[in-house]
Structures are given as C-alpha cells and as structure tokens.
Amino acid sequence: MSTTTKSNTQLLVDGILKENPIFKLALSMCPAVGISTSVMNGILLGTAVLFVQVFSGCTISLVRNYIHPKIRIPTYTLTIATWVTVIDLVLAAYVPGAYKAMGMFVRLIVAFAIITMRLEMFASREPLTKSFWDGLGMGLGFMVGMVTLGVVRELLGSGELLGYDVLGFKPLLFFVLPSAGFFVVGLMMGFFNWIEVAYNRRKEG
Amino acid sequence: MDPVLIKIALGGVATLACIGLFFGIGLAMAAHKFHVEPDPKVEEVLHTLAGAQ
Amino acid sequence: MNGMNGLRRYQWLMGILLVALFLTGCETGHDFVKKTEFKDADKIVVIFAGPVDNAWATDVSNFSVYEEPDPDIRLNIKEAALGPDKTTLTLNFEAPLNQGEAHILSTTNIVSEGQDLGAATLTVKKLYFGILMTIFLGAALIQNFVFTKYLGLCVFFGTSQKRSTAIGMGIVFTTVMVFAGMMAWALYQFVLKPYQLTYLNIVVFIGLVSLSVQGVDTILRKVNPALFKAFGVYLVLVIANCIAIAVPLMLADNEYNAWESLMLALGAGLGFMLALFLMACVRERLELAKIPPSFRGLPIAFVTAGLFALAFLGFSGLSIY
Known part of the structure; x- marks a missing residue:
C-alpha cells in the first residue's frame, strides 16, 4: 500500500533540494554549526547519516505492519541507535583520525530529529523501495548541506579545499574558527532567503 | 568464531532483554498505579475540533 | 512562607553534606604536617607545624611522590625550596601534575631543629568539593553545551522565543537529565562495564532517556496535573x-563516579536553562527591532547566538578551585 505518488527519482531530488534537511527544514543544526569547518568532516558525517537514514528507513519499512502504534517512537529510537552503533564502530576502526576530529557527533546522530521525523512521516507508511529512495534523498540532502557549509568555511576561512591550497591567501580567517559556526550558518540562511526574495520579485515584476 | 565474541554477543542480548523487561514492567506498574481517567469532555471537544488544527 | 519553612527543615541536612564533603580533603597523615595542597600546575606545597631543617628539606632525594593508582611510577621532582619562615616547603615537578588524582608523598625522617620526628606518608589531593564544583561550572559555563559545544540547537532555537517557555523547558530538561544521568551511571558502572558490554552504550543510554521521559510523564500526569x-x-x-544523550556518553567516557555524574547532569541542565533564558530575553526584544526582511526569524537568532558564543569564550580561563 503506497500513499505517495512521487517517483523514486523525484523522492531523491526532493530530499536534496526542496526538503533539504539543513537549509529548508532547519533540522539537525548541531553538526552544521559544530563541525562544518572542513569539507572532509561534512563528507564523513554525511556518509554516516546517509547510512543510518537508509538502513533504519528500510528496517522500519520492513516491519511497519508489526509495530504497535503506542510504542512506535521507542521502536524508531532503538532501531536508529542500533545502526548508529554499527557506523560508530566501523568509523572508529577504519578512519580513527577523522573519527576523533568529529568528537561525539557520530554517536549523537541517534538524537537527530531529521531521522526520527522521516521514519514517522515516511518509512512507517511506505513500502521498502520508496523508503530506500527517500532515505537516500534525505541523507544526500544532509551531506550536500554539510559540504556546502564546509566549502564556504574552508575556502573563505583558510583558502583551502579538502586540505589543498586553492586560493593562496586567507580571505576571512574568522570563518574557520569554531565559534564562528553560528555566524556562518545565520549569514548563509539570510543570504539564501535574500536570493529567494529577489528571485520571486523578479518573477513577479 | 571466537567463543569469547559469542559470549559477549549473547551477553549483550541477555542484558538488553533483562533491562527491557525490568523497566518495561516498572513502567507498566507505574502506568497502572498512576492511571488517569481520560476526561470524556476533552475527547468530545477534540472530536468536534478535529481537522481545524 | 510555607516554602521557606520547608527549606529550613532541610538546611541541617545540607550543612552536614557540605561539611562531609570538605572533610574528605583535609586529613594529611602526619601530626607535624598541617596542610598539603597543589599549587599552579606543577607544584605541591607542604606546610609544617614548626620550622624544619633546611638541609633536610632542600634535598630532593628525601621525597618521593606517586599518583595513588600507580605506585610504581615515581614522579620526578626538579627542585625543593623552603620558604623564609622554614615551615613552607614547595616541591617543583618536571611535568605538570594530574591534579584530579590523589598523590602520595612519602618522606624520610623529618628533621626539625635537630629532632627526628619520624617518616611521613602524606596524601595530597584537591578538595573533593572543588573537583565537583569544577565539573559543575565546567558543564554550566566554561564548556556550556549550547554556546561552546554546539549541542541541542534544534530544541534551543525552538523553545527560546518566550521567557516563560524557556524556563519551563529548562526545568523539565534539568529534572529529566538528573534522573537519566544517575540511572545511566548506575547501569554503566554495574552492568555494562563489568560485562564488557560498552558497545551497547548508545542503545542503552537513549533507551534510558526515553524511559525517564515516559516515567516523569506518567507520574506527573497523576501527581500534579x-x-x-x-x-x-x-x-x-x-x-x-x-x-x-551527550551527558550519559560523557560520564561513561570520563569514568565519573556518582557525585561527579550528578554534578555533570545538573550543570548541563542548568547551563541549558541559562542559555535558553538569555536567548529568550534577547529574542523578545528582537521582535520589535527593525531587521532586514531576509534575516527575520532564524537567521538573526543564529547571529545572536554567535555573539553569545563569543561572550561565553570569556569563561574559558575561569577556575575557582
């Protein structure tokens, strides 16, 4: 029983653009402020979130008819916690350096509102394939958001991309300092709003 | 497989089951002891309001 | 008035608790030694009840110091200096000391004005109360979870629009945090760690938080509608x-004991409440301010939070004990 009329590709694209978890839904802001200082962090945490989102979505979708509605939220939480443990142990074993740089954030994926919300709104109602594509879209949307922030902060802050010197000078060192996260996210949100307003005005006028 | 690993895995399952059972029973007892009769008036009002956010 | 009486009834209990906490740090182990304490990062100060012999006190080989858990690792003393009143001995170490641990200082026979007063084994430790206060202030101000660790932001921006909401959320959060923190500590120390099940940390801790929320919900609904x-x-x-979820993980990572866990949970809760309240005060005024249209709402709130984060950096050097 499927209630969505969207095709698989539509689900994927919507997750990245129209319902982008960071810039559109404004959920899971903690990592966006905390560790978006480099592109590498964004890619790694994005991978972890993608993994958890896809696998917990598929799991819930498979057992959706057997979950008692009264305990559905605890079920989602425990499912997410299980997959977070898996990716946490894998990352700690294979990329220990980067894992340390991300601190606790990998383990904190378990409390990201975005994953629980998608399970409640989508995976608990839709069949396996749809849930898979939705999870992929949401995970990629999160990764794209994190990488965008990472590119802006790394390029403007230290003139580098993925650790390679690109600009040769440092335009705004402030951007790469840890406490500047709030300013960067706030300014970028305002910037996107401004573009949207200007675009709509041009379309009308 | 290494028997130690199997022991740890089974221990994890058993521990989680015990914790779950313990707290599940605890919560169920608490819910029973602190049971609140849902107010029929509230239900009624919510029913008439349904759909109007 | 009723509330005041209730408070007074518990005052003696609080007093005893405080005295007990202070006393744990004050015994030294030898009659002639009045006080031992840490100073700076790499010094131990010993204050004697009377003047001691200069030649004895400045000889480094008369003293040996180790951390209580590792008696085999002797710490290297660089220099021993006696103060002009001949009662204050300062031991300089080559490396900074781990002041969270108790240190054992054993001396050869103490020589004071020609008399031999016998050997001493002294315990040097920070006042336990001081350690607790450090953890508490660390969680609440210095390493504030919102402004310097960037955690809990979704709920932070969602509930900081009005002061009343901010206080309500803060109180509920602190209560649940203390419950969940203590349960997490007990489960970690007595079940997960002894049976090598620490890989279940995340699953167990998030379960505990949900359980505490459900428990508080059930009980509060009946007891105080x-x-x-x-x-x-x-x-x-x-x-x-x-x-x-970060608080239980931290107290497991740092191997905190019950009191330290309690202080961490309390500090995290109160720090979150403080952050919410400060932010709500500003956001109530932002409602009336002239802000560019594209910055209204969340963007300006983020910039405000950034200013708070810079202000909270000022706490980074704070240490009372």
Missing part, C-alpha cells in the same frame, strides 16, 4: 535534544 499542563509539552522535546 497543573504542573503537567504547564510543562507536559516540553517532555517530548527532551528526547530530541542531543545534550540528553
């Missing part, structure tokens, strides 16, 4: 807060 009506809506938000 008025309070439930005011604060019930915030209970669900606690689960979606990263801090609620």
